[in-house]
Amino acid sequence: MITRVLITGANAGLGKETAKQLASNSEIEKIYLGCRNMEKALAAKLELEQLTGRSIFEVLIIDVSNQVSVIEAVQRLDCSVDALIMNAGGTGGKNFNKINSNGVTEIFAVNLLGHSLLAQELLKAGKLLKVAIYAGSEAARGVKEMGMKRPELPTSSEEEFASVCNGSFFKKTQDATVSYGSIKYMGALWMSAMARRYPHVKFITMSPGATTGTEGFNTLPLFKQYIMKSMMQVMLWFNKVHTVEIGAKRYLQGLYNNDLESGLFYASQKGLTGPLCDQSLLFPDLNSEQYQENAYNAIQRFL
Ligand SMILES: NC(=O)c1ccc[n+]([C@@H]2O[C@H](COP(=O)([O-])OP(=O)(O)OC[C@H]3O[C@@H](n4cnc5c(N)ncnc54)[C@H](OP(=O)(O)O)[C@@H]3O)[C@@H](O)[C@H]2O)c1
Incomplete structure (x- = not known):
């Protein structure tokens, strides 16, 4: 039974919606809202309490792009969680390409490095018991x-893979969507490597699918934002993308559907919405234990 869940990036978009949907399950006793900004976190907590009528939300301040913040958050967590949803992420803000003090790009730090550290520290402390979900992407x-x-x-x-971490693989691209796909791919490989190392925990990479109504594009340059948001709106009319309610339901499937196998990456079978499938049926290289280990080892270099 899953009773306590930690969600990163829980003050907006898919993270907040997931918290809301989970709260409708009476088995859930506590949801930690992992957020980097206290003001936004408290506003989300209040909104979630009002929407759900439950007082089960607790703020855990964590900036997943900052390793000290991640370690401190794990220390502050006052008990274990059954499930971790590694949802924070996106296109990395205006300076997505900037190298941080750990030697990786901002976009890599927020989408993958911080979550790798978070999962490892939780496991080391005996604070992650059953399931870890990583926000993958069809990208x-x-x-x-x-x-x-x-x-x-x-x-x-x-x-x-190390050159994906420090951005050198992408030369000087100004387009965050170029590195984003490779980072999410690497994240899925890392999750498979983790599943082998920690067989008592289920590691599922789950893409929420192309989801409207989140703040996902808000940090792109204005012109790119306009293009992406307009494209999403048109695609919603044609049922090629879905709403945030449907996107968040995919995380819940990752938590509760026992048919989903640890170490696999699930995303849309076709396009960006609709039924899920194991992505290694489409891209067998996801099954390569060598690639999985290479991705895992490259990440370790920066922790
Ligand atoms: N929307 C889609 O179509 C889609 C598709 C596939 C995958 N995804 C993935 O789904 C996840 C959620 O996306 P979304 O669309 O819901 O985005 P969103 O609305 O922008 O939400 C992102 C959340 O992550 C938080 N966050 C960003 N950087 C952080 C950091 N350094 N430390 C802690 N929290 C941080 C944000 O907090 P602040 O408010 O403080 O910035 C926000 O709460 C992402 O990993 C994204 O890559 C999204």
Whole structure:
């Protein structure tokens, strides 16, 4: 039974909606809202309490792009959680390409490095008991509909993955959507490697699918924001993307559907919405234990 859940990036978009949906399950006793900004976190907590009529939400301040903040958050967590939803992320803000003090790009830190540290620290402290969900994305296989190519990694070596971490693989691109797909791909490989190391915990990479009504594009440059948001709106009319309620339901499937296997990456079978499938049926390289280990080892270099 899942009773306590920690969600990162819980003050907005998919994270907040997931907290709301989970609260409708009476088995859930506590939801930790992992947020980096206290003011936004308290506003989300109040809104969730009003929407759900439950007082089960507790703020846990955590900036997943900052390793000290991650370690302190794990220390502050006053008990174990059954489930961790590694949802914080996106296109990394205006300075997505900037290298931080750990030697990785901001976009890598927020989407993957911080969550790797968070999962590891929770496990080390005996504070993560049953399930870990990582927010994957169809961008990991490229999104033709949005002009995003499938990330081509010619060797998938540890060295190559390290160059994804520090951004050198992408040269000086000014387009965050270029590195985003490769980082989410690497995240899925890392989760598979974690599933082998910690067989008592279920590790599921779950794409929420192309989801409207979140703040996901708000940090892109204004013109790109306009293009992406308009495209999403048109695609919603044609049922090519879905609402935040449906996106969050996918995380809940990751938590509760026992047919989903640990170590696998689930996302839309076709396009960006609709039924899920194990993505290794479409891209067998996700099954390569060598690639999974290379991704895992590259991440360890920066922790
Ligand atoms: N929306 C989609 O179509 C889609 C599709 C596939 C995958 N995803 C993935 O789903 C996840 C959620 O996306 P979303 O669309 O719901 O985005 P969103 O509305 O922008 O929400 C992102 C959340 O992450 C938080 N966050 C960002 N950086 C953080 C940091 N350094 N430390 C802690 N929290 C941080 C944000 O907090 P602040 O308010 O403080 O910025 C916000 O609460 C992301 O990982 C995204 O890559 C989204």
